[in-house]
Amino acid sequence: MAAFPEIVRAHETAILSGWMSDMAASTRRKDLINDSDLQAQASELLKLFSEASQASGDVQSDAFAATRSFLKEIAKTRMEVGFSAAETSMFVLSMKQAVFNALRDALKSNPSELISEIWIAGTVIDRLAMLTVDTAVGFREQTIARQQEDMLELSTPVVKLWEGVLALPLIGTLDSARTQVVMESLLSAIVETNSQVAIIDITGVPTVDTLVAQHLIKTITAARLMGADCYLSGIRPAIAQTIVHLGIDLTDIQTKAKLSDAFSLALTRMGKSVVALKQAAASTQRAKEV
């Protein structure tokens, strides 16, 4: 069994103060954590570390369970307040200097034992630091996965503009998976609402390449096969240029610059028009007089 845990335990106070001053010099983030919290975290970690390493040298063993869960908690809370993964692992790694100093003082007389103890202690601390990085990265991956799901749900709303007129405002980059969802939700909405006209608005789509254009054409063709007219609107000037430069043929597709233009075309196609209330009233009045 290694001797360093005993030494760490005996010099806990000295190590802690050495560690704190090291951190103050290097990785301290005064804007994110205050002194008393940092001191509490450091002393708790040091206590758990010395206790656990007395029982076992393996970080994955049961003896380290409390240390692991404590570190995971620290990594998580630190990610939330804005520490980077590197800063969190540096917090653990900066313990080394203080621990090694204590070992050096205690084992001055026996250099070969000193080296081996430093090696063992260093390995354990490295593993613990890796654990915080793993936790931090895992935590961030969870966040990314959740946001991806949210985006997929948020990104394909089919909106009913009028009786028989649907709009599909697309926002964000279109990839194959998303366009598949877009196509399916639009087509099933056409059946559900019995709509004659569907407008796909691409104002929020940052770039249109050949693949995206092909997906859009497919969606519009499928809608036409089902018996609905499909217009494309919200084409920004830059995208119009891109489309022409790429040689994408949109001649079979009714395109409009603005969603409002497409909507008024849809109303015209359905034999409806929007008139101002005053005009309408005046014309009714005239009709009555006649």
Place this chain on the structure above:
Amino acid sequence: MDRIPILKMGDCLLVTIQVDMHDELAMSLQEDLTAQIAKYASRGVLIDISSLEIVDSFIGRMLANIAAMSRVLDAQTVLTGMQPAVAITLVELGMSLPGIRTALNVERGMALLQEFIGDEVESDQGDDTEE
């Protein structure tokens, strides 16, 4: 052998495909339909595929062929009630059926046909087919 019934309604022919199409059935439909168009000098053909859930490239080409043949015989074709899954499949197969007019349901399809034929007298009968 099973055959798909073709109903005559005034100037139009009505075909509702209620069973899964297989190749032989599609061939016989093509023959029957062209014969009927010629016999009654029909001006319009309405094909309802709302019960059709599976298509392949052969059936897709069949539908395109029927439309083309009808046009040669001076009859307009309207395809109605295509399911979203069927539409996606046809598009993925690269068959956009350019010569065929489409409508969401039989009612709209009938209105579309009447518009083309320009025969207002038939509109009452068009409504009857809904029931």
